[in-house]
Amino acid sequence: MYKKEISKAVINRLPRYYRYLSDLLEKDVVRISSKELSERMNVTASQIRQDLNNFGGFGQQGYGYNVEYLHSEIAKILGLDRIYNLIIIGAGNLGQALANYADFERRGFHVSGIFDVNPRLKGLSIRGIEIMMMEELESFVKENSIDIAAITVPKSKAPQLAQELVNMGIKAIWNFAPTDLHLPKEVTVENVHLSDSLMKLSYRISERDKA
Amino acid sequence: MYKKEISKAVINRLPRYYRYLSDLLEKDVVRISSKELSERMNVTASQIRQDLNNFGGFGQQGYGYNVEYLHSEIAKILGLDRIYNLIIIGAGNLGQALANYADFERRGFHVSGIFDVNPRLKGLSIRGIEIMMMEELESFVKENSIDIAAITVPKSKAPQLAQELVNMGIKAIWNFAPTDLHLPKEVTVENVHLSDSLMKLSYRISERDKA
DNA sequence: TAGATTGTTAATCGATTAACAATC
DNA sequence: TAGATTGTTAATCGATTAACAATC
Numbered sequence: 188m189y190k191k192e193i194s195k196a197v198i199n200r201l202p203r204y205y206r207y208l209s210d211l212l213e214k215d216v217v218r219i220s221s222k223e224l225s226e227r228m229n230v231t232a233s234q235i236r237q238d239l240n241n242f243g244g245f246g247q248q249g250y251g252y253n254v255e256y257l258h259s260e261i262a263k264i265l266g267l268d269r270i271y272n273l274i275i276i277g278a279g280n281l282g283q284a285l286a287n288y289a290d291f292e293r294r295g296f297h298v299s300g301i302f303d304v305n306p307r308l309k310g311l312s313i314r315g316i317e318i319m320m321m322e323e324l325e326s327f328v329k330e331n332s333i334d335i336a337a338i339t340v341p342k343s344k345a346p347q348l349a350q351e352l353v354n355m356g357i358k359a360i361w362n363f364a365p366t367d368l369h370l371p372k373e374v375t376v377e378n379v380h381l382s383d384s385l386m387k388l389s390y391r392i393s394e395r396d397k398a
Numbered sequence: 399m400y401k402k403e404i405s406k407a408v409i410n411r412l413p414r415y416y417r418y419l420s421d422l423l424e425k426d427v428v429r430i431s432s433k434e435l436s437e438r439m440n441v442t443a444s445q446i447r448q449d450l451n452n453f454g455g456f457g458q459q460g461y462g463y464n465v466e467y468l469h470s471e472i473a474k475i476l477g478l479d480r481i482y483n484l485i486i487i488g489a490g491n492l493g494q495a496l497a498n499y500a501d502f503e504r505r506g507f508h509v510s511g512i513f514d515v516n517p518r519l520k521g522l523s524i525r526g527i528e529i530m531m532m533e534e535l536e537s538f539v540k541e542n543s544i545d546i547a548a549i550t551v552p553k554s555k556a557p558q559l560a561q562e563l564v565n566m567g568i569k570a571i572w573n574f575a576p577t578d579l580h581l582p583k584e585v586t587v588e589n590v591h592l593s594d595s596l597m598k599l600s601y602r603i604s605e606r607d608k609a
Numbered sequence: 610t611a612g613a614t615t616g617t618t619a620a621t622c623g624a625t626t627a628a629c630a631a632t633c
Numbered sequence: 634t635a636g637a638t639t640g641t642t643a644a645t646c647g648a649t650t651a652a653c654a655a656t657c
Contacts, residue, residue: 616653625645627642630640631640
């Protein structure tokens with residue numbers, strides 16, 4: 188059977204649905220209609236129903252959606268029903284910030300190792316995870332089952348590092364370097380371009396100030 | 399005269415154009431055609447020309463685009479032709495990482511102050527900027543001309559803090575807390591939801607592994 | 610049952626791509 | 634001038650919204 192490809196726009200919205208449902212769950216809300224959720228999220232009810240029906244019929248006519256059920260279904264869709272082993276390359280401020288962010292751990296993203304070139308960081312540990320040197324990276328990746336590598340090294344080092352990681356067998360990269368990585372299509376790259384984000388902000392500020 | 403609204407999709411792509419043009423500039427490339435740029439960026443040449451022509455005719459038939467000129471024009475469009483004063487609320491790992499990221503400074507985003515509730519951080523400084531206590535925030539904002547507030551406090555504190563910042567007259571927020579801020583529409587909010595980004599990655603990993 | 614709300618089809622709207630005349 | 638490539642219009646494609654029959 189032919190399965191329709193899910194559009195990127197839909198995937199981008201899924202984490203946001205998940206976030207709102209997590210909040211509702213915390214507030215012990217049992218059921219919610221697409222209309223009520225749409226008002227909270229500032230989207231159309233139609234869009235919510237269309238989006239969800241890409242994955243299945245999670246609601247019930249006349250009732251709406253059971254919050255707990257829908258939450259757990261979206262978790263499954265997002266692949267949050269398993270543990271991911273993550274390594275962080277670059278133990279600068281940003282790398283350390285990620286390593287310290289316990290929330291990721293709660294969601295199933297386990298920081299397995301942190302690496303840096305700076306010998307002065309050798310032996311230091313973050314949340315009990317010792318910073319390792321880059322020489323140890325390859326054997327570490329080979330001996331551990333690493334699902335994701337977060338790249339928090341300077342822009343100039345990122346492309347080569349990414350290629351090396353791919354050569355070591357890494358299949359998913361969370362890229363924080365302000366550059367695009369050109370890698371084989373079977374490698375999944377998710378970019379966090381903070382400088383792009385900041386420029387979008389300055390664009391909107393200067394647009395607003397023009398008016 | 400009626401000026402057509404620029405679509406969000408176009409604005410999202412502008413920083414990426416800017417990034418590629420910066421790279422070309424650094425490599426001393428003088429001119430580039432939409433076709434060549436499209437190949438580097440993995441988009442269609444048509445899209446590049448359409449996008450740019452929202453803002454003006456920056457190219458020349460038979461020649462293409464002058465890299466330096468186009469770069470500087472996009473900088474202007476993005477509002478990068480001025481200085482922005484930025485404060486960071488929350489001097490945890492992420493706040494410190496932002497404060498330390500000198501690249502922003504280079505682009506005209508000046509870190510004016512860093513604030514935290516933790517008295518143990520009092521007096522500590524990052525890149526010469528002393529961490530201040532939250533009690534000092536209001537007077538600091540009033541005495542300095544602050545353009546942007548970066549929120550790097552925990553989720554639970556973010557909505558109230560955002561409201562307070564707005565009350566103090568802040569008009570643009572760079573939000574790193576994993577929650578949406580519901581603020582008056584005249585306030586510009588740019589979100590960096592790292593957990594959303596990580597979930598998109600896990601979605602794609604689990605999709606790939608299914609196949 | 611009557612009312613509410615989904616799932617889904619159809620209509621609309623917007624964004625991307627193709628095509629080509631204009632022009633450097 | 635001839636060739637290249639833009640700027641721009643038209644065609645296509647995709648995403649969002651509206652509408653409503655199905656059904657809980």
